[in-house]
Amino acid sequence: MYGEPALPPGFSVLPYVNPDAPRGGTIRLAEPGGFDSLKPWVLKGNAAWGVGVHVTETLMYRSLDEPFTLYGLLAASVETAADRSWVEFTLRPEARFSDGSPVTVDDVIWSFRTLGTQGHPRYRAAWAKVAGIEQTGDRSLRITFSESDRELPLLMGMRPVLKKAQWEGKDFAASSLEPPVGSGPYVVDEVDPGRSITFRRNSEYWGADLPVNKGRNNVDVIRYDYFADANAMFEAFKAGEVTIWRELSALKWTQEYDFPVIQRGDAVKSEIPNRRPSGIMGFVMNTRNPLFADWRVRQAMIEAFNFRFINATLNGGKDQRITSYFSNSALAMQPGPATGREAALLQPFAADLPPGTVDGYTLPDGSDRALDRAGLRRAIDLLEQAGWTVRDGILQDADGRPFAFEILLNQSGTAMRSASETQQIADIYVQALRNLGMQARITLLDSAQFVQRTNEFQFDMTWYERALSLSPGNEQLLYWGAAAADQPGSRNWMGMKSPAAEAVIAAMVNSQNTQEFTAAVRALDRILTAGRYVIPVGFSPVSRLAHTADLRYPDRTTPLYGDWPGFMPELWWQEAE
Incomplete structure (x- = not known):
């Protein structure tokens, strides 16, 4: 895309492979x-x-x-x-x-x-x-x-x-x-x-x-076996029916790997570092639903999610918080106001962007306790600004309609989280939302039903994962573009339609050098993060x-x-x- 490839014409082998690796197995x-x-x-x-x-x-x-x-x-x-x-x-x-x-x-x-x-x-x-x-x-x-x-x-x-x-x-x-x-x-x-x-x-x-x-x-043979859920997959590895297992829980990695195949040395543990963006993972809010169309409501939902407590409870506090879509990389938005080329890209849209996009946005700190009182107070204040009040213990709008919605989960889990972990996170979150008078229910679906409903955007809130590379480009329109918001099967699950996002994506794909490109990606990161579409959880750099x-x-x-x-x-x- 820019400059010259690192490997010269006539190179003999890629630098990250073992050219002498044996064949077979x-x-x-x-x-x-x-x-x-x-x-x-x-x-x-x-x-x-x-x-x-x-x-x-x-x-x-x-x-x-x-x-x-x-x-x-x-x-x-x-x-x-x-x-x-x-x-x-x-x-x-x-x-x-x-x-x-x-x-x-x-x-x-x-x-x-x-x-x-x-x-x-x-x-x-x-x-x-x-x-x-x-x-x-x-x-x-x-x-x-x-x-x-x-x-x-x-x-x-x-x-x-x-x-x-x-x-x-x-x-x-x-x-x-x-x-x-x-x-x-x-x-x-x-x-x-x-x-x-x-x-x-x-x-x-x-x-x-x-x-x-x-x-x-x-290797001569690669076989993929399908299981009902992550627990069955893990048991298959412990029984020797699966040869590689990717552990997603830092807590399990340190506390639950003392079973026989590990003790005998028949299996080993490896940690592989990376320098790629964190991507985004957590609960996505479907803005096609009027319930989540207001950024103040979405911020209230983020305030009510106590990541610090959830991370300590489920992962021993080992996961790092996803602070933006490109965190853990040089493409991530920087703290404080946007400057230079990044600010220039955002300026034409500044009046229509949610607060914090240009000036800087950070996620709430959360609390070590299950009940984050400060976060809940901020959430209540934002909800009141958006026209929601608690009457008789129920959060209602001016017409008396309750704040009720469904959280959709895949009972088979996802690429980055087991079904049991996503449900545990959802259960803790639902308890916190009850303190705001919200009525949230969790629905578990099998993989086929989950894919069908998310392809058609038939959900209020659901678990969302999007890996992002160090070379973002046109695919970002499929993730966040206005046309994709109405295209079944697209990855724009939140339904965002942002002229600012489309403008900076256009700047990305037409950048003439890495400096222009990085500024455009950081501007996009600000639009996505301050758009408050996803309630992010944590990630591991290994x-x-x-x-x-x-x-x-x-x-x-x-x-x-x-x-x-x-x-x-x-x-x-x-x-x-």
Whole structure:
């Protein structure tokens, strides 16, 4: 995106892999819930994890050590105009699908058009900025863009390439359990719908010796088993049925890992640091519901959430508070008022932004006690300003309507929190809200129902997780853009429609250097955080992985992102006995 890639032309291996890692062995992983589809590129269905990771490939490979840097994968070369108004890719002649057929320009063009028009909504925003796509040679194609956006050539490089002959003539938008034919290092080997999926390394994989692939994709078999909840997953690891377990609770990590496989040395504990943004995690408020449309009400909800007590009770106080969407990174908003370029980006919208956006916003400190009286007093004052008063112990508006809402939870848990932990947090929170006269009820749904309702934005408040990278760009519109607020399946669960957010995202993707880019991201961080859409919890700057002792990872050269998609199981290997 800016400057030059860190690795020179003709590099032999990525700096964070073990190029001498042995091949072979099996990794068994646990996932919550179930699946009913093998098509992760469409909105319908609940797709099995791993298909888009292990089976299909993109034109370019995303470096785990360099934000905004891509290297050739299916593409042998890439060329773009100085103003990034077009990009041209040339395919490697040796690129093959797993059935032996070549990856062609026709496959690429069909894939991009189909994903952009019939695929998941996440593909459509970028495709809407494509003026044309055409074949320019036996192995080359050019994509021309209709508007200025310096990130678009990179986004096109990260689109999955599918086999046209497999899907043409079928309803691509429909979910399916048909195993996709991809060009990646693995093929779908066995599928037990809803229960397990197994991937087998393709011994004829065309790209095994590419510099971006040496030391990656080392194990022969990757299996994902699905369980009802995190407790069942953890028990499976303790019983030896799962080979890697990612522990999300700092308290359990220190107090509950004395079971036999650890005591015998058959399994070990590893902590993997990272330097990536915290992202956002906690309870999101749906502003489509008039109940949460007023920022004062949302701030009152934040005041009533006593993070200090919850963190001490459930995590021994070990988690760090998420203070903004990009905290734990250089992209995070800084304390105090915005200055310089950051302030200039916000100034045209200052009159319409919630208090604290420009001048500085911080979360309440909370209390060591279960009842945070100071926070509740501030919450009551804000609610009264917004037209809510307590009568006969019930918080009501001027027409006597009670402040009542539903907190929606996934009974299978999430990627970053177990179901039991999210419910414990919700239970403590509901007790605090009763002190304000609010009537909050918790609803547990299975994974399929939870996905359906959140895809359709049918909730008042729910648990929300969004990982954010060090290279934010166009995808931010899918997270926070106005169009996404009305697009089922988008990640804009809070329903925010902010001209200021869209303006700074436009500034991000058209930045000419890292200084402009950082200022734009920090401005976005202020808009999101001071928008008070999410009641944030905590995060850990390290990942805690327990795994069988014969599994290894390149711990001397851990990439910038640490334990992140692309790291496990891709960089791991199994030592021979």
